[in-house]
Amino acid sequence: MSLYWIAQAVGVLAFIVGITMFIKRDDRKFKLQLALYSFIIGCHFFLMGANAAGMSAVLNAFRTVISTRTRSIVVMFVFIILTLALGLSEVKHAVELLPITGTVLSTWALFRTSGLTTRCVMWCSTAGWVTxxxxxxxxxxxxxxxxxxxxxxxxxxxxxxxxxRGIDPFAAEHKAVSTR
Structure with a gap:
């Protein structure tokens, strides 16, 4: 089996891990599954030779796990700076700026937002990654x-x-945040 097909197989594994992520209402479970997905897809990108995307995805994994423990603005900026420094140094084509931009946006969202706002920002970030x-x-x-x-x-x-309709779909999340 060639490296290309191994890389594609790793990408399909990431697909399997990530497919149910956004239906989760609990932000912590959502973030942990996002971290696992990000790590696997980062490996896929490195195998495909897309180092800027690989760097962004692996940083996403670490950032996402850490965001379950802290919402510190300092930590957020550390990850944004790391993403820009490491990701921009690997850019060879303009389209490779999209995952870096998406990573910066999603970093901000994971540290500074919750619930529906997080998912909306993540949707915009995803549009860049799809492209x-x-x-x-x-x-x-x-x-x-x-x-x-x-x-x-x-x-x-x-x-x-x-x-x-007056229903808070993130009630369990809000309850968990208030008890931390």
Missing amino acids: HNIWLGSIGGSLIEGSFLIVNGINIVRFRRMQL
């Missing part, structure tokens, strides 16, 4: 990020409709 993955020719990456756009988009609409 990058299609350009790269990443089968698993394109499938998963395209799925994220659809699944997260549907859940954003669903959660918003619940809010308009």
